[in-house]
Each structure stands twice: as C-alpha cells, then as structure tokens.
Amino acid sequence: MSTAHSARLPDAAAPDRGERAAGARLRRGGLRFGRRLQLVGAAFVLPALLFFLAFKFGPMLWAMELSLSAYDMVSAPRFVGLENYAKLAEDPVFRASLINTFVYIAGSTALITLAGLALALAINTAVPGARHCMTAMFLTNLMPIIAVTLVWRFLLHPFGLVNQLLQPFGVGRVDWLTDENLAMPAIIAVTAWRFAPYFMVVFLAGLLAIPKDYYEAAEIDGAGVVRRFVHVTLPLLMPTLFFVVVVSALLASRIFLMPYIMTGGGPGDATRVLSMLIYETGFSYLKMGEAAAISVVLFAIMLVFTVLQMQIFMRSERAHLR
Amino acid sequence: MTAASRAPARRPRPAHLRSLRRWLGAALLAALTVLVVLPILWMVTTSFQAGEKMFQLTTEWIPTVWHPENYPNALSRAAFPTYFFNSGVVSVAVMAGNVVFCTLAGYGLAKFRFPGDRFMLLLILSTLMLPLEVTLVPTFLVVYNLGWVNTYQGIFGPLLVDAFGVFLMRQAILSVPSDYIEAARIDGASELRILWQVVAPQCRPALAVLAVLSFRDSWDQFLWPLTVVSQDEYRTFPLGLVKFGEYYGNPATEQMAIAVLATIPVFLLFAVLQRWVNRGFGLSGLK
Amino acid sequence: MTHTKMTTAAGASRREVVRGIGAAGLGLAAGAATARRARAQARGPVSLSFWTFENPQQRPWIHKRIRLFTERNPNVRVDFQYFPFGDLGQKLSVGFATGTAPDGFVSQDWFMPTWLSRNLLAPLDVRKLGYASGEAFAADFPPAFVEGATHNGQVYGYPLWFYGFCNYLNTRHFAEVGLDAERDWPKSWEELGEVARRLTVKEGDRFVRQGFKFAMHAAQWTMIQFNPIFHQCGGRWFDAQGRCTINSEAGVRAMTIRASIARQYGAEDPADTIATNPLPQMDWLRERCSMFFCHPIPPAAITSQNPRMEQERYYRPVQYPGVERGKGYSTTYGFNLVVNARAPREKQEVLHELYRFMMSDPADAWADAAPFPLARKSGWVDNPSVQRFPHVAEIIRARDEGVPLPRTTVYNELADQVHRGVQRILLNRADIKATLDGIAAAVDRATEAARRG
Structure with a gap:
C-alpha cells in the first residue's frame, strides 16, 4: 500500500484512557497472566x-x-568493494536520474500538497453538492495508474485535449512530453492529478477535526478569510500538512510507471528517475551489482522521509501518552 | 487585533447575498470537479469512438456513432479475460492478506505490552522505505528460491502485508475501549474470538479503507508482475495493456475500452464500501 | 518493436503441395528420413520448454510446428511460452540467472554475443539439423547470418527468419504531387528529403501528412533505421580497440542525414511521431505519412488498416536511399533457433530433431508467415506462391544486401544511448557532435565495465 491516511492521527493524539487503565490493570494482574498475554501479543505481531x-x-x-559485487545473474557474484558506487559517481545518466528524482519528489510533493489542500478547502466550504464533488474527484485516485498514464499520454499529445483546451487562450502547440523542459513538469502534473484527491480527503479530515468555535472566536475578533486561515486553520492543520508532505514524498521517490509509460525516461534522460534506472541497469544491462548500488542510494533518500514520518508518529505517541 | 479592523467584519450580510454566494460557490466547485474528472470522461467516451477519431484535432465528447463493439473486440485481442482474472486473484489475495495480517499485528501492537513492542512497531514502520522498487532484485531472488516464479503466490506474496496497513489498524484498534476486551476476556473468550467479535466490528471503517487501498495498490502493480511472471497464463492486466498497442488492429480506442474495464472493479469496491470508507477517513462530520 | 499480423489459414492441402518442393531442398530428404526414424525410436518421455517472441503470424506458425512435432512424437511434451518482442531478451536473462531459462528458444540475432560470451548456448550439430556438412550449412545462408550464429568456429544458432527494411511508398501521394513512384522513388538521402518535402502537407504548425518519418518510439527501431546510414557514410560502430566510434566524422555525417528530414527539409514531425502510436508504421498505413522505412508488411495487415490501399495497390516497397545514389541498403536482422547449454544431453538431441522438423517445410513457413523471409536460401524461394507474392524481389533483396546490427555484448547500452541521443537531437535540437561524444563515452564506460566483468 502506498499511502496511509492521517485521519487517525488526531485520534491517536487523543489520550485513550481506557487503554492506559487496562495497562495498569495488567501490571497488577500478576506475572503468569501478564506473561501469557505478552506471548499472545507477540504472537499476533x-x-x-x-x-x-x-x-x-x-x-x-x-x-x-x-x-x-559484480553480478551479471549468470556467473557467481564477485566482490568488488565500492567499485559500483564509484562507477555511479562518474556516470552522467545516474547523476541526471538522481537530480530528476529530487525534482520529481520536490515538484510532486509541493503540487500534491497545495492542490490537495486547495481542494479540501473548497470542499470544506460545504456549498451544496460539495460532498458529491469530493466523491467524484476521489475517483481519480482509484483509477489504475496504468490507465491514468495511457489516458494522459493522449491528452498531452501535441494535438491532444490539453492543447485543444488551451487554444482559445492563445497558447500555440506545446509538446508536453517531448520538450526536455516540459516533460518533467507534465509528469508531475499528472502525478498530482492522480494523488492530490487522496490527500484532499486527508486534509478534509484534518479540517473537520478543527472545532467550529475556534473559527467563531476568530470571526468575532473580526478576522477575514485569509487571517482565519493563517491564524486558525494552518496551525491546527500543521500535523496533517507535515504528514501529507512526508507521505507524498515517500510515494514520489518510488514512482516508476508514470515516466516509464509516458516518456520512457526521455526525451534523452529528462525524465529518467532512479527506480527506472534500477530496472534498466539490472534487468536490461544485467548489472545487478550496480542496480543494487542504485537501490541503496534510493533507499538512503527514502530513509530521510521515513525518519521524518517516524518523528510525526513519535510526537503523536507522546501526545497520546501525556 | 485593532478595534478598527473588528468593526466592519461584524456586519452580517443580507440573506439573499449569502445564498447567492453559496450557489456561486457551488457552481464554481462543480466546474472545478468537472475539470478534474474530465480525463475520466474522456477515457469513457473515447472507448466508444471509431478508431480513426484518435487522429482528429477536436474531441467529440458524444460520439456521433457509438462503437460498443470496441469492448468485445478489445477483450478478444489478447487473453484479457485471463489477465483480469489473474489480477483479480492477486488483488483479492493481497486485500485478504492485508486485512488479516495487519489486523492481527495491529491488535498485538495496540492492546498488548510486551518487551520490544515499541521496537517492533518502529521496525515495521521502517519498511516504508523498502518498497518493491528498491528491493526488486533480491526480492526476485527470494521468490525464485521459494520456487514461486510464475505462480500466483509469487505475485501476491511480497505484497501480502503493508506497514501502512499495520499502522492504520493499530491506530484504529487503539481507540477501541479496552474495557470491552477485558470484559470479553473475563467471560473466557479466546483472544482470536475477542479480535473477531469485539475489536473488528468496531474497526469496520478502518478495515474498509484498508481493503479499498490494498486492493487498489495491488491492482496497480506493474513492475513486480513484469519481473516475476514469464508465462502468459499468469500475466496481470497492466502487462497486457501496456503491450496492447504493439500489434496491428489494436486501435487506441480499444485500449481505452480495456482501461475503462480495468477501472470498474476499483470503483465498484469503493462504491460498496463507501459508507465505511468515509468514516474511516474521518469524514463522518462532512455535510 | 513489433511485427505484423495476417490471418492465415494453414491449409493442409497447400502444405502438402509445398512439401514436395521443400523436400527438393538441400539435405531435406535426409532430414525427413531421420525424422521418421526418430519417431520409430522408443524413448522415455521428454519434457521440453521453448520460448519465442510474440508476433501475430510467426508465433502461431512456430506453435503449429511444435504441435505437429509432438503429435508425431507422443513421448515429447513441449511447454511453449512467448513474450512481447521487447521483453524476450530480459526474460531470458532472468531465466538464465535463476535456472528457469527454457531448453530451446528463438534468439534475436543481436543478443547472440550476450549469450555466447557467457557460454549459455549449446553448440549445434548441423548434420543433425539435416545438413550434410558445415559447408553445406554455411552455403544455405547469406554469410552475415551464419557469422552472427558462429563462435570460435562452432555453430550455435540455426537462422530462422532474417529480413531487411524497405522504404514503403504511398504511390498515390506521389501521383498527387506530380511524381511517378516507379521512376522518382528516392535513391539518395538528398532525394529522400526533397521528395519528402514535396509530399508533406501542413496546416499551420500541424502536419496533416508527413512526407517521410523515422520511427521515434523504441531503441531497437532507432538502431535498425540508423545503422545503414552510418555504414553508408563509412562509419563503424567500434574501432580495433573496441572503442565506440559513433562520434567519428562518419557518425556526424550520418546523424546529420538522419536529422535532415526534420531539420533541413521540414518533412516530418518527430514529436508527433513519438507520441502517437507504439506501431510507427500505423501512420503510413493510415496515410498520415507518405514514406516509411519498415520490415516487410503483410498485405493482410494493410487490408485490416486500409482496405483500399491494398485493393488498389497504391503502395510499393523500394530499397533504402544511399549516400551513393542508387546504392542504398538497409539493416538486416533476424532470429536464430538456439539450445540452452544447460539443457540435458537428451533434450538437446530432441531439440535438434524439433528444429529440423520445424524447418523441414520452409514453404509452409512462408505460407503462414509471409512476407517475413526465411533466413535460408533453399526450399522456398522458387516456390510459385513465393514468386507470385507482391514485391517479393524487393523484400529478398533488402534481406540479402543489408548490414547486420553491431555484434557486441553491450548492445542494449549502445542502442539505448543512440536512441536517447536521437531524441535529444530531433526533439530538443541538441548539437550533433556533442551528443555523439556523449554516446561514445557512455558506451565506452559500458564496454569497460563488461571487460572487468
């Protein structure tokens, strides 16, 4: 599963007294009963x-x-020390893919977060039909990625729907997927289209959890829409926001199918990302050792976001135990 | 906040203006929604178009001539019924695996204290940085050593439990009052029975979310089946769909027909579970 | 890359007719005799696995021959699997790595060095394939095919199909702009550009019709289409030390030619080409472009996409243009039947019998898979059904005169690099020399890595 939802985070933050009481009872319950339950608990995990x-x-x-190691999948692996990493360091394709991966992570995380938040705020206005609009938009998140990429490849064609819709605004022909400066932004946009509605729901849950009287108090203070957003919504939404950023970054760092289908990593190497490079190096060039080295680099990138993710978790746990 | 800025905001707006604003907002949101779902509509309408329409400059939103035969034609191009069946088997297995194992683990981590429980939780969460894309090569070697290349379990095995699922279930089970569990335990109910009859029913929303998301993610899998399957009878539909355009007489309109068919199961599952999913996402307060 | 589809009913009567012709071929009578003997032999059950690539005509024909073989040899079972054209090589690699590689398979000829350098293939005994001697075997094919299947004097591949590319013309478009395809077909690259420019129809910045187009979607097509231009300019992919020399003067000249149709003559739209269809010949079939370099296109495929074009025959294949006018040639590439070196002795024996049986009726192969020409010379070319086939002379000529793809263990890296370089040059107007320098450097790195193993 690629994504979790943060709707539970506020729950987790709310102290569960029943559980703490149960813990206390357990400790009183004597060693044998406790030991048995310990084993049962561990057995469940x-x-x-x-x-x-x-x-x-x-x-x-x-x-x-x-x-x-050097390993071509056919002869036995041979220990080569850090040679694979040294090779990567001087490989321009690896460097390009590394930069692309960072651009992709940064771009799609930013766009997913902003679009998700904007959509959530729009739904949260509770205008008539808002709920149905939310459900409809959420469908983009359920559409299989393979279908998403195939559809968008046609939509972004030089004469496709996107350019057709832009034509009345005086935009001429745009080669979205074959211009080296536009291909990555285009893929980021499609990624956001697929995933933002998911985080819209996450944000919406965060927004709904903000008590109404906070807004009422702000309104009495004469705060306008913008001020209310900056001073009430945003601070209270911070944990959700942080969560969305980290999870979408984790999601983006492993993306494969979108560039694989839409551009094949091109034009040139403009949209090649590390996950594609792993597959190519390993299964097309039979350099399993080098592919593994790229995996370790990608793993290191994801480690950063995972540590952040754990910190959110630990913070909510601390709030929970307080 | 100054008194000056406070004064104008207090003046209530006339009711008709408010209502106008509401409907204007609704219209804007509806327009935005249409824009967002436009690609889905395009996919559906294109799947009913004549093949050569793909080469035209304009988009014909309602086909002048409908071509429902695109669907049977597309299905007959390759073994798509088999591919869909395979995807179904794999995704149902992944869904079931996640529901069962994540619930078990979530229960163990939420309601029991044992040495190393916290460490285990962190360990499980840390697997978030080890998606299949990263461990592709060695995971393949593991599956190979299990003799699972070209089997269903080879495809769904490495997807059977997901750290997010464990986390999700743990958080959900945390909010189940421990008193219920204690009471059942005192009544002599077995631990599995407690989980099944006391805990699980309280977690239906989270379970629904878990089911939908794990099904979707498994249904989406491309790289892993591509790596582990080398026999046609085990291919899943994304593999078939990607190669679909490569042969004569496979127009893009038929590709869209397969894309539509591939989308339906996920939408259906979502529709069936939607009541619970919305609560699972914490949207019960939504009007 | 892909091939073409034609629905063929493998008529038994036709097969019987052509079998007589086929048997007249070199060594085939002997082959048939041993086949009969093999059938009579009492043997324990043998289970073989066999892989090939997917193609709507060739795959069914291979499957049919295997089925016929197992019917005659009830003790033999064959697990038959096939893969998309572009996936076969990777699937085989993984198969070899994990010991799940098939006992026998169809190998694309550019992968032969990959297998041979790792000793993954078993040598073939040409006498067991029905040839009197190694010389007889070699004489049955154009030299380039045998060369690609031979390693240290041993034969490792039985060439199955080999073909070149032709320039497919839409003769009606020619007539429309006042050209006669029979006389005015482009014989040099300059002529190709000029003719393509005349054939192009534009509406603002949109091509209604491209005069000519190169394929842009897959590395393999890029290689097949570019390789002969490079050769015609006097270029070689590698020098004696094994360094990649695509950035030589010849390379720059060849790439300048490759880019000229778009850059100089404005007669193609690479961004449109790459974005539309995974089957690049589709645009030609749908008359959205007037000329296209392609492997033999089955008439049935033309009928299925554009019935009028086939009925009125307003198309024809001609040879590639040349740097020297009238001396053009294309890439010739193909497929070998090979045996896994790790297959047990007994299975290797049966595979020899299977391959001999498969090829014992070459006219049947043509009947089912036309117009994909077989690699061998004997047993089918004189057949009236071959002779009657439209434009067959051009197709066979392209096969015989073409140059093979570079035979190197870093073929995949080379092909990917060239493909990306072409994308940069055509889509993003990158500098040709600088791009070729980049390609050469990357290929040299790959070669170096391969050497160190």
Missing part, C-alpha cells in the same frame, strides 16, 4: 514480522551485499 523479515529486511541486506 509475529506473522507480519516474519513477512517483513523475509520480504523487506532480508532483500535489503541482500541488496547491500550485492551492491559490493
């Missing part, structure tokens, strides 16, 4: 944990080992 060991941590350790 065990299947998932085993799964993660087999399919996440195991492969990652393996990837790290592979990244220090």
Whole structure:
C-alpha cells in the first residue's frame, strides 16, 4: 500500500484512557497472566514480522551485499568493494536520474500538497453538492495508474485535449512530453492529478477535526478569510500538512510507471528517475551489482522521509501518552 | 487585533447575498470537479469512438456513432479475460492478506505490552522505505528460491502485508475501549474470538479503507508482475495493456475500452464500501 | 518493436503441395528420413520448454510446428511460452540467472554475443539439423547470418527468419504531387528529403501528412533505421580497440542525414511521431505519412488498416536511399533457433530433431508467415506462391544486401544511448557532435565495465 491516511492521527493524539487503565490493570494482574498475554501479543505481531523479515529486511541486506559485487545473474557474484558506487559517481545518466528524482519528489510533493489542500478547502466550504464533488474527484485516485498514464499520454499529445483546451487562450502547440523542459513538469502534473484527491480527503479530515468555535472566536475578533486561515486553520492543520508532505514524498521517490509509460525516461534522460534506472541497469544491462548500488542510494533518500514520518508518529505517541 | 479592523467584519450580510454566494460557490466547485474528472470522461467516451477519431484535432465528447463493439473486440485481442482474472486473484489475495495480517499485528501492537513492542512497531514502520522498487532484485531472488516464479503466490506474496496497513489498524484498534476486551476476556473468550467479535466490528471503517487501498495498490502493480511472471497464463492486466498497442488492429480506442474495464472493479469496491470508507477517513462530520 | 499480423489459414492441402518442393531442398530428404526414424525410436518421455517472441503470424506458425512435432512424437511434451518482442531478451536473462531459462528458444540475432560470451548456448550439430556438412550449412545462408550464429568456429544458432527494411511508398501521394513512384522513388538521402518535402502537407504548425518519418518510439527501431546510414557514410560502430566510434566524422555525417528530414527539409514531425502510436508504421498505413522505412508488411495487415490501399495497390516497397545514389541498403536482422547449454544431453538431441522438423517445410513457413523471409536460401524461394507474392524481389533483396546490427555484448547500452541521443537531437535540437561524444563515452564506460566483468 502506498499511502496511509492521517485521519487517525488526531485520534491517536487523543489520550485513550481506557487503554492506559487496562495497562495498569495488567501490571497488577500478576506475572503468569501478564506473561501469557505478552506471548499472545507477540504472537499476533509475529506473522507480519516474519513477512517483513523475509520480504523487506532480508532483500535489503541482500541488496547491500550485492551492491559490493559484480553480478551479471549468470556467473557467481564477485566482490568488488565500492567499485559500483564509484562507477555511479562518474556516470552522467545516474547523476541526471538522481537530480530528476529530487525534482520529481520536490515538484510532486509541493503540487500534491497545495492542490490537495486547495481542494479540501473548497470542499470544506460545504456549498451544496460539495460532498458529491469530493466523491467524484476521489475517483481519480482509484483509477489504475496504468490507465491514468495511457489516458494522459493522449491528452498531452501535441494535438491532444490539453492543447485543444488551451487554444482559445492563445497558447500555440506545446509538446508536453517531448520538450526536455516540459516533460518533467507534465509528469508531475499528472502525478498530482492522480494523488492530490487522496490527500484532499486527508486534509478534509484534518479540517473537520478543527472545532467550529475556534473559527467563531476568530470571526468575532473580526478576522477575514485569509487571517482565519493563517491564524486558525494552518496551525491546527500543521500535523496533517507535515504528514501529507512526508507521505507524498515517500510515494514520489518510488514512482516508476508514470515516466516509464509516458516518456520512457526521455526525451534523452529528462525524465529518467532512479527506480527506472534500477530496472534498466539490472534487468536490461544485467548489472545487478550496480542496480543494487542504485537501490541503496534510493533507499538512503527514502530513509530521510521515513525518519521524518517516524518523528510525526513519535510526537503523536507522546501526545497520546501525556 | 485593532478595534478598527473588528468593526466592519461584524456586519452580517443580507440573506439573499449569502445564498447567492453559496450557489456561486457551488457552481464554481462543480466546474472545478468537472475539470478534474474530465480525463475520466474522456477515457469513457473515447472507448466508444471509431478508431480513426484518435487522429482528429477536436474531441467529440458524444460520439456521433457509438462503437460498443470496441469492448468485445478489445477483450478478444489478447487473453484479457485471463489477465483480469489473474489480477483479480492477486488483488483479492493481497486485500485478504492485508486485512488479516495487519489486523492481527495491529491488535498485538495496540492492546498488548510486551518487551520490544515499541521496537517492533518502529521496525515495521521502517519498511516504508523498502518498497518493491528498491528491493526488486533480491526480492526476485527470494521468490525464485521459494520456487514461486510464475505462480500466483509469487505475485501476491511480497505484497501480502503493508506497514501502512499495520499502522492504520493499530491506530484504529487503539481507540477501541479496552474495557470491552477485558470484559470479553473475563467471560473466557479466546483472544482470536475477542479480535473477531469485539475489536473488528468496531474497526469496520478502518478495515474498509484498508481493503479499498490494498486492493487498489495491488491492482496497480506493474513492475513486480513484469519481473516475476514469464508465462502468459499468469500475466496481470497492466502487462497486457501496456503491450496492447504493439500489434496491428489494436486501435487506441480499444485500449481505452480495456482501461475503462480495468477501472470498474476499483470503483465498484469503493462504491460498496463507501459508507465505511468515509468514516474511516474521518469524514463522518462532512455535510 | 513489433511485427505484423495476417490471418492465415494453414491449409493442409497447400502444405502438402509445398512439401514436395521443400523436400527438393538441400539435405531435406535426409532430414525427413531421420525424422521418421526418430519417431520409430522408443524413448522415455521428454519434457521440453521453448520460448519465442510474440508476433501475430510467426508465433502461431512456430506453435503449429511444435504441435505437429509432438503429435508425431507422443513421448515429447513441449511447454511453449512467448513474450512481447521487447521483453524476450530480459526474460531470458532472468531465466538464465535463476535456472528457469527454457531448453530451446528463438534468439534475436543481436543478443547472440550476450549469450555466447557467457557460454549459455549449446553448440549445434548441423548434420543433425539435416545438413550434410558445415559447408553445406554455411552455403544455405547469406554469410552475415551464419557469422552472427558462429563462435570460435562452432555453430550455435540455426537462422530462422532474417529480413531487411524497405522504404514503403504511398504511390498515390506521389501521383498527387506530380511524381511517378516507379521512376522518382528516392535513391539518395538528398532525394529522400526533397521528395519528402514535396509530399508533406501542413496546416499551420500541424502536419496533416508527413512526407517521410523515422520511427521515434523504441531503441531497437532507432538502431535498425540508423545503422545503414552510418555504414553508408563509412562509419563503424567500434574501432580495433573496441572503442565506440559513433562520434567519428562518419557518425556526424550520418546523424546529420538522419536529422535532415526534420531539420533541413521540414518533412516530418518527430514529436508527433513519438507520441502517437507504439506501431510507427500505423501512420503510413493510415496515410498520415507518405514514406516509411519498415520490415516487410503483410498485405493482410494493410487490408485490416486500409482496405483500399491494398485493393488498389497504391503502395510499393523500394530499397533504402544511399549516400551513393542508387546504392542504398538497409539493416538486416533476424532470429536464430538456439539450445540452452544447460539443457540435458537428451533434450538437446530432441531439440535438434524439433528444429529440423520445424524447418523441414520452409514453404509452409512462408505460407503462414509471409512476407517475413526465411533466413535460408533453399526450399522456398522458387516456390510459385513465393514468386507470385507482391514485391517479393524487393523484400529478398533488402534481406540479402543489408548490414547486420553491431555484434557486441553491450548492445542494449549502445542502442539505448543512440536512441536517447536521437531524441535529444530531433526533439530538443541538441548539437550533433556533442551528443555523439556523449554516446561514445557512455558506451565506452559500458564496454569497460563488461571487460572487468
């Protein structure tokens, strides 16, 4: 699953007294009962944990080992130390892909966050039909990515719908996917189209959780729409905002299909991202060691966002325990 | 805040102006919504168009001649019924796996204290940085060593549990009052029974969200099946769809027909679970 | 890259007719005799796996031959799998890595060095394929095909289909602008540009019709279409030390020619081409472009897309233009039947029998997969059904005169780099020399890495 929702974060922040009381009772409940429950609890977690060991941590350790080897999948791997990383450092395609990945992460995160927030604010006006509009827009998030990319490839064609719609505004022919300066922005826009409505829902949950009397108080103070947004909405929405930024960044750092189908990484290397490069290097050029080294780099990028994600989590947990 | 700025804001607007603003807002939002869903409408209408319409400069929103035969034609091009069936098997398995294992783990992490519980949670959360795109090569080697290349379990195995799902269920189960669980335990109910009869029913919204999202994400999978499947009978629909345009007589309009068919199952699942999903997202307050 | 579709009913009667002709071919009578003997042999059950690429005509023909073989040899079972054209190489690599590679498969000829450099293929015994000797085998094919299948004097591939590209003309468009396709077809690259310019129809900045277009969508097509221009300019992909020399003077000249149709003559729209269809010949079939370089196009495929064009025959293939007028040639490329070196001895034997059986009726292959020409010379060209086939002489000439793709273990890297370079030059007006320098440097890095293993 690519995304979680933060709607639970406010819940988590709300202290659950029942659970704390249960914990207290447990501690009083004597060793044998406690030990048994400990085992039961651990047993519940065990299947998932085993799964993660087999399919996440195991492969990652393996990837790290592979990244220090030359391996063409046919002959046995041969230890080469940091050679793969040295090769990457001097490879312009890797450098371009690394920069593209950062641009893509930054661009799509910003656009997803802004668009998601804007849509949520629009829905939150509670004008007639707002709820149906939300449901309709959420559908873009349920459309299979493969369908999204195929549809948008046609829409962004030099004579496609997008240019047709822009024509009345005096915009001439725009080669969205073949101009090296426009291809990445175009893919970012399509990414935002697919994912922003999801975060719209997340933001909306955050907005709904803000008590109405805060707004009423601000209104009595004479605050206009903008001031109310800046002084009431935004501070209270901060945790949600932070969450959205981190999750969409995590999402963007692993994206593969959108550039793969829409531009094939081109024109030139203009939209090649690290996940594409891993696949290409490993399965097309049979350089599994080098592919593993790229994986480790991508892993390091994601680590940053994951640590941020955990900090949000820890903060909400602390609030929870307070 | 100064007194001067306070004064004008207090003046209430006339009721008819308010209502006008409301309807104007509604119209704007509706227009925005149409714009957002326009590509979906385009996909649907194009799937009923004649093949050569794709080369025209203008978009014909309502086909002058409808071509519903695009659908049977498209389905017969390749083994699309098989591909859809395979995608269905895999996605239902992933959905079931996530619902079961994430709920188990979420329950264990939310309602039990044992040594290392916090560490386990962080460990699970840390797998968010290890998507299949990163671990593609070694994961393939793991699946190969299990003898799962070209099997259903090979496709859905590595997708069976997701850290977000565990997190989601843990957070949901946290808000189930522990008193209920205690009461059931004192009544002598087994732990699994408690989970099934006391905890799960309280978490329906979260379970609905988990079901929809895990189904969607599995339905979306492309890179992994591409890597692990080398027999036609196990291909999933995205693999078929990507290669669809490569042969003669596969017009883009038929490609859109497959795209429409591929979209329907996710929409349907969402429609069925929508009541719960909205609550799961914390939108019960939405008017 | 892809091929073409033609619905063919493999008529048994026709097969019987042509079998007699096929049997007259070199060594085939002997082949048939051993086939009969093989059938009589009592043997334990053998389970083979066989992979090929997807193509609406060629794949069904191979499947049919395998089915016929297993009917005659009930002890043999064949697990038959096929993959999209562009995926086959990668699937085989993964298969070799994991020990799941098939016992026998169809290899694209440009992948032969990849397999051979890693000792993944078993040598073939040409006598068991029905040839009297190695010389007889070599004599049955144009030299380039055998060369690509040979390594250290050993034969590793049985060339199946090989073909060149032709320039497909829309003769009605020629007539429309006052040209006679029979006489005025472009014989040099300058003529191609001039003719394409005359054939182009524009509406503002939009091409209603491109006079000519190059494929832009896939590295393999870029290579096939560019390779002969480079050769005609006197270029070679690698020098004696193995360094990539695409940035030589010849390379710059060839790429300048490649770019001239768009840059100089304004007769194609690369951004439109790349964005429309994964099948680049579709625009030609739909008459959105007047000339296109393509592998043989089956008449049935033309009928399915543009019935009038086939009925009225207002098209024809001609040879590639040349740097020297009238001396143009294209790339010739194809497919070999090969055997996995790790397949057990017994399976290798059966695969030899299977391949001999598959090829024992070349006229049947033509009947089902025309106009894709077989690699071999014997057993089919004289067949009246071949001779009657429209433009068959041009198709066979393109096959025989073409130059092969570069045979290198870094083919994928090379092809990807050239493809991206062409994109930069055509779509983003990048400098030709600088781009070619970049390609050469990247390929050299790949070569160096491959050497270190």
